[in-house]
Every structure is written in structure tokens, then in C-alpha cells.
Amino acid sequence: NLPFLQRLKFTQFGKNQRYIILDMYLFNCTNTEELSRDFVPNFQEVGPYRFLEYQNKVDLRWNDNDTISYRQQRFFHFDEEASVSDMQENITMLNMPPVVASYKARDLGPLASFSLSVSMKILEKSVWVTKSVKEFLFEGYPDPLLTVSSIFSGDETSKVGFFYGRNGSFTFDGYFNMQTGITDLSKIGTLHQWNYANRTYRYDPGCDDVRGYLGHFFPPKITKEPFYFFSTDICKSVKLHFAEEVEVFGIKGYKFLPDDKLMDNGHTDPEKACDCVGDVCMAPGVLNLTGCLDGVPMYGSFPHFLGADSVYLKNTTGLSPDSNRSTFHVILEPTLGIPLELTAHLQYNTMLQRNPKLSLFEDVPDMVFPLFWVKKQVLINEEVAQKIKLILFLPTLGISCGIGSMLLGLIVIFVSLLPLLFKKTNQPPISKN
Template identity: 40%
Template sequence: MQPKKIRWRVTLLPAIGALLAAAGAVLAICFDDIFQAILAQQLKLSPSSKSFPIWKAPTIPIFFDIYFFNWTNPINITDKNVKPHFVEMGPYRFRETKEKVNVTWNNENSTVSYRQMRKWYFDEEGSKGTLDDNITTLNAIAASAVYTSRYWNYIRQKGLSMGLTIFNQEISVTKTARELLFDGYDDPLLDLAKSLPQKETNAPPVDKFGWFYKRNGSTENDGYFNMATGYGNIKSFGVLKNWNNNTRTPFFSGSCAKVEGSAGEFYPPKLSKTQKISMFSADLCRTITFDYDEVVTVQGIPAYKYSGGSSILDNGTIHPENKCFCAGECQPSGTLNVSTCRYGSPAFISFPHFYLADPYYLDAIEGLSPDEDKHKFYIALEPTSGIPVDVAARFQLNFLVSPSNYVTLYNDVPHIFLPVLWFEQHVTVNAEIADGVKSLLKVPMMGNAVGLGLFALGIIIILWSPVRVNVKACRRLNRRKKDNPVPKIELEKSKPILNNMRAPKQHVNVLPSVEDQDEDEKDEEVAVVEPLNSVNNDLKKE
């Protein structure tokens, strides 16, 4: 019998199935890498990238809450039997906006340089109190002057003592919230400082004093940043390369002076639970590091929460590598000396209400009560993209007061850290951005599902073609057996008679020959029908 021509679909369909199965397997296995490559291209910062407008002028609401510590008994500061008592006031809420200005792209090293302009708008509805509230607090100007004079000779210190007396300076001042924050207030000591060489006084070049005086709308206070754009190495995306044109700060020594970590807006993608994250804080003039805490859900987005632990504000007591943060004078763990970063003022940073600090600080005062939920500093990042989805930056400003032998105002004061204020900068992604992030996270799942679906479809097509042929052939065979049954031949029991019997001359055609089938049936049943035709031929010979 001549070989039969196999129909085109008998070979084409399995080939198509094999291609689909191979493509599906590759897609399912490699889609995560493909997605990461696409994501990296989208995240890289450039004037035309999707991340640029979010970075340059974020539209996410940023709330800046300030809490003052109202000092209720400053008159008793020299009484060793009475602890300073404080009452928290606030929050005084401000809506904060940020904008990058003076942006310069450095393509030769894949970085961008810029300054930052921040503005604050008072939110009366979100505040508990008004900017006209009177607050009694430490006289920071006098405290800074006394702290700066601690290494002066006797004559200069006595001169300062006389000046404080002449200008009626006291250990505390009572001012309105607006004066203490952005408006500032006049003080004759500032006028005196301006008349002296700045190198000697180390006083800031201002005509008024306020904690945020002249910072609203300024582009100078935060400094000059240089950040990696992610081109060439996506792992460097958002990492600060230098600050004020330096890779080290002049305010600390050793490893503590390094400028490193995120600039604050972006973090490298594909985070793990075992790694730490770090960011540079211009307010603290240093890099701070966060440890992985837990998985949280923010607006339906799974995120890794990184929290600030005791290591951030330790000065070597617990973590020896942090001793270089002492800035010359080591204190019990829990406060960071930022005096060199703040014009020589005795400023020390802690977590609010001395959270995680040595009990030494709380034992010396009254009115503060640390609470982890209210006072922990944390950052929640979506691990795939590294996008911050919830941030609560919380720090407290404290002033060190120490006795002075030659400055009368400070003769009998204790060595004590007095809380001044604490602030919380809270940012949470809004619903619009959350929906975009959730859609982004669905892409890998969808890609894997498509890959598995193609693989399954390819296998089905590969198996379907021969199965279909055999099933159809068996059905036709059964149908023809029914239409043309093989006649039964009754055999006699006697063996001689059986031996004398001749084969019938007329042959019963059990099955029609292959030639009688239509062309479609020939090709699909060739493998099944040919053995059956052999049976017919044997019967003919008999």
C-alpha cells in the first residue's frame, strides 16, 4: 500500500502547541525579571520619566504637626527638690509643600543636583489651639550664649553675665506660638551678637529668633543635594551622593560624618526583610538607619515597615560604633548632640517624650509620657518598587542647661535636659496613588498567569491532535462494525466433517477498503485502518 499524505493540521497544530507551551514557560519563569527591568526604566529619574513630577513637586498631602512643652514652674529651676514640670500643647498643624528648584542634570555621572523649597500653611481646623496661644519655654538665646561661653576666660564670661543682667534676661520666656515658630521675636542679645565677629559668637545671621524663622519659602536652609538618578545602576536610585558639595559633613567625625543613604523621597526597589534602610537628614546633619519591623497594609498595599530604634540616637553607650556622634561630649543614650550643626547652641535631638531614651532624662523632669504608637519614627515602603506609602518622622528638640560659675543667671541651675518641642511630619499615599501602586503590583501576577495559561494551552493542543484522530477513528470503526457485522460460521462438532469443509467461494467483505473512504477519513484513520485491511485480505485468501 502506498504511504498516505498526512493532512497539514496533523503536524501544524502540535507545532503551534509546542511554541505556545515554550513561550508560556519562558514567560512564567522570567516575567519577574522582565517586570523588574520595565519597572527600573519607569523609576529612573529624568525630565521625561513618570517619576519626575512626583519627585519635583509632590502632590501628596504632607502634614507637619508641632507640639510645644509649656514650662509651668521655671521659677523653681534652682530648687533641687522641685523637678521642672511641662504640659504638652498642640498640635499646631501646618500643611507642608515641597518643590525642587535649581535642578541640574549631571549625565556624566547619572546624578541630579538641586535645592529644596519648603512652605508651611497653618491648618486651623487640624490644630488644637491657635498661633496666638502663649507658651512659656526656655530662653534659648540666653541658654545658647551661656553654652557657647563655657570655654571662655573669666573676664569674657563675666562680661556676658553683665550683659544678661543689663538686658533683663531670664531663664525662660513667654511668647506666642507664632513668634516661637515662623514670625520670630526681637531680642537685644541678637543685636549685640551682630555687632561682634561671627567667629567669636557663632550666632546665626538673623535679626529675630524663631525655630523656623525665615525658613518658610527658603531654598537655602536644607542645603544643596546631589542624588543618583538610577541610570547605570537602579540600586543607587534615590541615593544621596553628596550634600553641600561634600561626601562628608564637618559636624561629626569618622564614619559618622559620611553622607549616604536615601535623599528621602525614593528607595531602591526589590527590598528584603533582612536589609536595613537609611536616609540622610539635613535637619540632623547626618544619616539615620532604620531596622525592619513588620509587614503592614496601607490603603490596601502590603508594605515593609522600618522603624527607628535605639541605635539612631545612641552615642556609643549601646552601640560602640556610634561614639563618633558624641560630638565631644557624650551623654546617656537617647539624645543626639547637634550643637555643631546648629550654630553651637546646646541642642540635643531625641524621640518624642524621650521614647527609647535612658531613664536618666525622664527621671529629671515631670509631665512627659513616652508612647510607642505616638512617638515611634517609622517608614513603610512598598518592597517591589521601594515607594514610600506611609511615613511618620518624629523628633524632639531639647536644650541642655548646665551650671556656670561665672554667669550669674546660671550659677545654681542643675545639669538637665529641658524639652522644648517635638514635631511629626506625616505622609500617607492618597487613594489615587494607592490605586496606581496596586495596579502596578498586579502586573507580575497577571504576567505569571498568562505564562501558565499559554503553557497549559500549548500542552492541550499538542495532545489534542492525535487523541482527536484516534477517537474519531474508533467511532467510525464501531459504527462500521455495526453496519457490516462479520457472519458467524457454525462449525460441526465432528472433526472429519470439519476437515472436509471448504472455504466458501463468496467472501464476506468485513470492512470497506480504504479506497472507498473519503479523502478526509483516509488521512485521519490511516494508522488504524491499514491493519484492518490486512485482516480482509487474509479472509479473501481463505
């Protein structure tokens, strides 16, 4: 069994300590009436829409191998004051149910393809859908194709939304098994297993190892050596390298960044070829997340395809990659290993593909189509910074107090001896007679 104090510490870990700031930006397509094989979409970025994410750890279980297992429950609260609007405005985006259906129907035979094509034409009418931002994100909207599909599959889900069903859920992020560092403090906060395995099985071997820190705990005495950080958003571990020393509220921190090979897909770094899914290797700058999202054709990149191959921007207008948007970074206080800041940017895209078997998709371009991007931040505030400064100052204070106590003791001893010394020096000389 874990020692009582450690058990208490990780019980507190199960309760929400800090919220995560999520700023969401959606891409409104403004020229959908021009859809053709030579279509060049124009995108208008809409946002930010800020949400405060609170996390609880549930189903906590302490194990005999110095690990703790748990699930992660996430709650999202809309912060209208920090957002561009109340999420009621309508925007136009690709309708994901027919897009997903077309993607999964690539290898269907003629009869099945014809049946699906007729169903789509009757039920969907268009590859586009206009809904409110609120519906696109968490509220969801009903879709006829999804409704019919749920009748045959038994799945009760009849709404679609990028984050539909996630508010309050504790199943989306999987099952975690994390090191407590009881016998080896250097391992505290590292992921031991995810979903009962030491591989994610979302990528080929070599790119699907379960390892790295989860961001809750880091060991003390942080060096400038690289380390791994595990992200459930992309179902993989990211190697972070020391970049520079910075200050956060006057506290010295080490800033770590991924290298520029994170989404290379083996084009310049052969070790990244295992990020390819099957025989398809995306051009650099986009990561195939299809396996991570249960077969939904989603692809990750940095906002506006920052740092990606020019092919992704070639046939679009309205996108503007900005180097001031950091891709991903972690800032750690090196003495105690306290995370001072964590910032991550991730854009979600889908694959729009021509499918001559389906009438809705027989005259569309082949392209990676941006949907939305998210900025995720975990920050300390000034109050927390003051507490960290106090903790960092305690050893110095202890040494100062120790030296002061020792000097005070010497003074007391010296003062107590003064009367004796004074008495001795004032004694009359002893007569020899």
C-alpha cells in the same frame, strides 16, 4: 546626557508631588518662678499644631556621573482645623539667645564674662520668655541680646524662633547630589554627596558618612535586608532594619525600623561612640545636634525621652514617654519600591547649664531641657493606593490577556478548519471501479 524620559521624570521630581504632615507639640513650663539649683520643672505639652509642608526642588542640575544636584525649598502652611488652636495662646519657655550665649561663653576670660553678664542682666532680665506659640515657631520674636549682637556681627537677624526664616527658604537643608539609577537601578534615590562632600563633618569619622536613601525614590524588588536612610534633621544616616509585613490600604508593605542603638552614644555599642561631640558623651537616648545646628546647643531625642536613660526624666514632672509613639519607620511596597508611609518623631531639647560667671545662670540646674517635638508623616491616600494596585495588577492582567488571546486564536483557527473537516468527512467514498 540623561535620556529624555529620565530627564522628564526627574524634572517632575523637582515639582511638589505630595505634602508632608507636620504635627508640632511645645512644652510650656508652668513653675518658672521656682528657678533654683534644685529646680524641678513641670512641663505641660501644648499641641498639636499641624502644618502641611510642600517641597520644591530648585537649582536642578544633571551631571555626567548619573547624578542630579539640587536644593530643597520648603513651604509650611498652617492647618488650623487639624490643630488644637490658632497659635495665639501664650506659653513660657527658656529664652534661647541667653542660653546660647551662656553655652558659648563657657571658656571666656573673667573680663569678657563680666561684660557679658552685665549686658545680659540689663537686656534680658530672665532666662524665661513668654510668647505666643506663633512667635515661638515661625513668626519669631525680637530679642534685645540678639539685636545688640547683630549690630556688631553685621547679621541682620534680630528675631528668634524655632522655624523663623525657614518658610520658603532653600538654604537650610543644604545642597544635595543624588543618584539617578540610570546605569544601576539599585542606586536610585541614594545620596551621593551632601554639601559637596561625602561626609557631614557634624560627628566624628564613622558616624558622619553621607549615604542612604532620601525617601523620594527606592529601587524595585525591595528585600528584607537593612538599608540606610539619610536625615537632614539630625545630619546623619540611620540604619533601618526589617520589622514586619503590614498592609496599607490593602497593599502589602515591608516595615523598617531603626534598632535601639540609634542614640546609644557608645555606652553599649562601641561603634556609636563616634556620635559623641568632643569628649562629651551624652547618656543613651539623646543625640548631640550642636554640630548639626551650627553650634546652637540642641539635643535630639524621641518624644518625652522615650527609650532614653532615666537621668533625663529624673528631675522633671509632666513628661510621659509613650511606647505607642513610634520612633521612626518606613513602609515600602516591595515589588516596585514605592514608599507607602514614612513617620518620624523627633524631640528638640537644649542644655540648661549652671555658669557661675554669668548672673542669669549662676543658680540654675544642669539638665537637658525639652523644648518641643515634631511628628513628621508622609502618607499615601486611597486614590494613590488604587493607582498602585492597578500598576501591580498590570503584569497579571498582561499574562491573562496573553493567555486569553492565545486561546482565542486557537478557537478561531479551530473554527476556520471546521468546514474543511466537515467537508472532508462528508465526501462520498471513491469507487474502486
